[in-house]
Amino acid sequence: MIALLLIALLILGAASAAILSRNLIHSALLLVGAWAGIAAFYLWAGAEFVAFAQALVYVGAVSMVVLFAVLLTRQGATRAPVEYDSVKRAVFAFIVAGGVAGVLVGAIMGSPLQGHIASPTPAVSVKQLGLLLMGSYAPALLIVGVLLTVALLGAIVIAAEEKG
Amino acid sequence: MISPLQLFLIVSSLLFCVGLIGALARSNTILVLLGIELMLNAANLNFIAFWRYGPHPAAATGMMFVLFSIAVAAAEAAVGLALIIAVHRHRRSVRLQEANSLKG
Amino acid sequence: MNLETLPLQLRNAIVDLFPPALQWFVHHLLTITVILTVFGLFFAFTTIAERKLLARLQNRLGPNRAGLPWFPKLKLWGITQPFADAIKAITKEDIVPAAADKVLHFLAPVLIVAFSLLGFAVLPFGRNLIPVELDAALLYFFAAGAATELAIFMAGWGSRNKYSLLAAMRALAQLISYELPLILSVVPVVMVCGTLSTKAIAAAQGGWTFGLLPHWHVFTPWGFAAFIIFLIATLAESNRSPFDLPEAESELIAGHLTEYSGFKYALFFMAEYFGLTALSGLGVTLFLGGWQAPCEFLQFIPSYLWFMIKLVGMIVFFIWVRGTLLRLRIDQLTRLSWKFLVPLALLNLGNGAFWALTPDWTGPLVLARWAISAAIVVVPFVLLGRRLTAGQAPRSYRYA
The missing domain is CATH 1.20.120.1200 (NADH-ubiquinone/plastoquinone oxidoreductase chain 6, subunit NuoJ)
Structure with a gap:
């Protein structure tokens, strides 16, 4: 702890x-x-x-x-x-973030979360994770693969120097 | 005394707010992107917290979600930074406010 | 007295001297001390072996003067040279550039040594000798290795010197380019063994055909191809010749290490050798059977000695390569990785999958399995090699 x-x-x-x-x-x-x-x-x-x-x-x-x-x-x-953009923006950002932090921490401290403790560290082996990835999560894995390929190609196309 | 779950959640919400400050207060596009990355990480922390202390840790749903989220975050960083480099090449600036030629 | 379990017995005897509450701590401290001592000495003797062997390859004698301080008559063939070098490095003046980013300039050598030592934690040095047993050991190894790139960047940026920064960028481009074939060459092993644990992978290569031919991964078509790719990527990842252009002693001013002197420079040097040793250890574990003996009747030699013998073999091979091959240009280096090694490694992934799917082919089908697997590697190798070198070979060197 x-x-x-x-x-x-x-x-x-x-x-x-x-x-x-x-x-x-x-x-x-x-x-x-x-x-x-x-x-x-x-x-x-x-x-x-x-x-x-x-x-x-x-x-x-x-x-x-x-x-x-x-x-x-x-x-x-x-x-x-x-540089910071402007004092007004910075102050505004701090106010917003402080407000969000206040709301979130208040909500967390106010919720009855103590009930869920105890359970020992769950042992999920790499093998189980792999079986899950190749089993019920296989479509998601495929989509992530496609997404990464597209992102890679897109990043190269965007960042590459235009010729001529 | 707070429980580990509460500690996890508080850290994650404070991290989220730090990221929010970065995204709102700074004018450098790279820092704004990094702030957004931090917010994503804060969300991932929550997934792990609820996986660990939730009712079904053996199902590993939270871990799965974080793995996919990391992959998406990596793609986001790559494309985002490529965009920043492209914008910098055209406008010689990384200030977010100056990339406004499409503004109505 | 059993030689095989001697290190464990020694460790348990020492740990038992302490109160139970401290035993956990002493256990790990002892492991760390042993690794630091063994591989610190290994590093020292690697440097002298490298200098001696390179000297022999270049038809000279190499360092042979360093003896012992109180016995000037005793020459010992110069094997105390590394200790003399260490004293020299420690007593040298440590120069920090006035404009440098002091924190990063200091952190870079410290972090790079720390990160390059992390990899040793998951290498199975013997049948029962593994510092930390992790389920995701391989992932840990590469995560720890990836962090060294940050230290190189810190060194280049912290020196506040444009040559340092440019060289650091070049070094990073090289490391990133070769990270890909390195990891891709390891994946087939993971697929065939079905585990990320280094201990299980070493154990999976046990057994002999006729008691003579070991079942190491390097003796399968996919394993052989993966091992070669792994070797080339290891050379590049640890900045060894012929890929040593980030610091190319003979033409650059030591690249990103330009502004380092004295002990900090020695730390970078050390980290490089630790990285090379850790990667070689991984190669031994993944492809050369780890601690397994090559023949059944040689099992009387303890497993950790076999591991060290193979490790020394790998290091000597790397020294031999350094003495033989010429340095590449940066464009040749990146082309080799992206156009040749990465496609081959990707194809080899399919090869590994084929091998993992066909373990039950018996009788004449075994021959077919080997033939198909070999064809998957050799045919693209020949085709790709021909295409990439079209119009280039044979070369004639006018001034060579």
Whole structure:
């Protein structure tokens, strides 16, 4: 439980620092920390496979795409500073987010959730997951495969330099 | 004392709000996209929380949902960042407010 | 005294010395210490072996002067060279560029060593020797390996030097290009074994035909093709010659490591060798039977020794390749990956599926199984190779 609290603080700290940072590269790297923390959360909950998938996809792949995008859209300055758009917008965003946070936390604390605890960590082996993916979730898996292929081709077509 | 489930949910809702601030307050398109990614991750945390403490953990529905959600998020990041690079090439800017030529 | 279970008995004896509450902690601490010691020494002797072997391949002697500090008469063929190098690296001045991003510049070498060590946690070093038994071990291995890319980026960006940054981008392009064939070459093994656990994969390659021919995956058509792709991708993933262009000593100023000196540079060097050793260990586990003995009558040699022998064999092979092949250009490198290795690895995926579907073909059908499986690999290899090298071979080098 203490470990869980520590990871939670780490995730939230890294994510807030990332969103508030003026250095885009630092933002991206801090977000990678937050994503790794989320993977640790999954690991704690017993979702081993999902945790490693999260680490592989976010820490390994998405972070690289983000960093490459930051470098490719940099304008001269090495520090890549980014201004806040306007004070009005920032204040408005904080008010909205604070309101949402208040409502959500209030709802969570007010709900009778204690009843569901107990049950030991459910052991779902990789084999079971694989059978599920190839069984009842096979259509979804196919669609995700098509989606990823289309996204890959689309990303290349959009980002590629036009010739002539 | 709060239960682990409540801790999970609170972390996920706070993470969602951090992402929301990123998406609303920042003007850099990349940061807005990252804020949206964070919100997606917060939703994934909820799926895992309810899978773990829900009535049917053996069915692994929550895990399945998160796996598919990660795949979709990866596709979203790839296409989104490709769009940002394309916009940057045309307008020399990554400010979200400046990509408004289709605005009525 | 049984040699096979000796490490386990030793560990249990040490763990039993501690109170029960601490035993869990001591158990893992001991495992970590042993891995760090064994592979730290392995790294040290790999460097000296590499220098000696390369020297022999180039018709020179290599380092042979380093002896022991208090016995100047004793030369020991220079095998204490790595320790002398370590002392040199530690006592050198650590230079940090004035404009550098200090935090990232410091974090990069630390993180890259940490990440490259993570992979060792799931390698089965012996019949009963595996640090952590994970159900999704292979996924863990690649997730840990993918994190090293971040450290390379940090090194390039943190140095605040345009050559470092450009070189880091090139290194990342190479790593990403070869991540694909590396993972794709592993998938057939997963399909045939039906598991992601390295322990189960090593165990699945047990047994011998006539007591002499081991049932390792490399001795099947799909396994052989996957192993070759794995080897090439491993070379590229660990920045080894002929794919060492990110830091190409002879033409670049060490690429993304330009602004590093002293111990930090040594840490990068170390991480590279740890990465190579971990990937070689994975190759041994997946294709060369892991800790299994090659013949039935050789089983008296403990399993962990077999693992180390195979690992050393892989490393020597990589040194041999470094001494033999020429460095590629960046366009040749990416073309090799995307146009040749990835399609072949994808076809090999189908080959693995075919093998997994036909385990019950017996009698003359066994021959048909082997012939079809070999054809699936060889025919596209020849066709693709011919098409890609059309109009290029044979080459004549004017200044060579």
